[in-house]
Amino acid sequence: VDQQLVSEEIERWAMTFPNAEILPISALNRFNLEAIKQKILEILPISPPYFDKDTITDKSERFFVQEIIREKILKHYKKEVPYSVEIEVEEFIVEEQIIRIRAIIYVMRNSQKGIIIGHHGLGLKRIGTEARKDIERMVGKRVFLETPVKVRKNWRNDSNQLKRFGYSK
Numbered sequence: 001v002d003q004q005l006v007s008e009e010i011e012r013w014a015m016t017f018p019n020a021e022i023l024p025i026s027a028l029n030r031f032n033l034e035a036i037k038q039k040i041l042e043i044l045p046i047s048p049p050y051f052d053k054d055t056i057t058d059k060s061e062r063f064f065v066q067e068i069i070r071e072k073i074l075k076h077y078k079k080e081v082p083y084s085v086e087i088e089v090e091e092f093i094v095e096e097q098i099i100r101i102r103a104i105i106y107v108m109r110n111s112q113k114g115i116i117i118g119h120h121g122l123g124l125k126r127i128g129t130e131a132r133k134d135i136e137r138m139v140g141k142r143v144f145l146e147t148p149v150k151v152r153k154n155w156r157n158d159s160n161q162l163k164r165f166g167y168s169k
Contacts (some may be wrong), residue, residue: 025156061139062089068134069103069147072127073116081115084108086165098142101135105150113149122150 010022023039025032051058057097066087076081084107091102105127107113117124132145155161162168 008140012094062092064102064138065089065092065101065131066136068138069105069127071130072130073105074122076127077115081107081112084112084156085116086152088165098144099135099139100144102146102148105147105149106155107149108151108153108155110151113151117148 001051006024010024013022021039023032023036024034027033053070061083069087070082070085073085086106088106089101089103091100093100105116107116116127117121118126128145128147131147132143136143136147152161155165
């Protein structure tokens with residue numbers, strides 16, 4: 001490491017942020033990593049944990065159901081279809097023996113709907129079966145999964161639709 005260059009950079013940053021403490025680091029060269037770790041611990045505020053120790057994620061089961069279905073579509077359809085698909089879990093009903101899920105697969109065009117459904121519905125059946133098995137493993141219970149396919153034209157270019165699907169600008 002060129003010490004002259006490092007000194008110049010420290011000076012430049014010190015002039016830009018006169019009240020800041022400048023601590024040069026390099027993860028690549030493992031330089032000053034312990035110092036930055038100690039500094040972070042020093043200035044982090046102490047607060048109670050946001051989640052219980054055994055909490056794995058802050059995402060809901062509905063979110064993971066959507067992602068499992070999306071994964072199956074990505075796995076089986078390579079070209080444009082996966083990028084024009086959105087999944088919305090409309091119903092998630094937990095009963096004693098089974099969980100009933102209705103997850104709508106939205107596409108942007110009728111031709112994409114036909115591609116997802118496939119010849120005699122075999123494409124949709126394959127997606128649904130594979131997704132259902134993964135969801136059952138996740139929830140530890142039998143699942144009835146219904147996956148109707150609907151066309152929602154240009155949903156990717158509609159800010160209201162994007163908001164509805166949980167995307168924000």
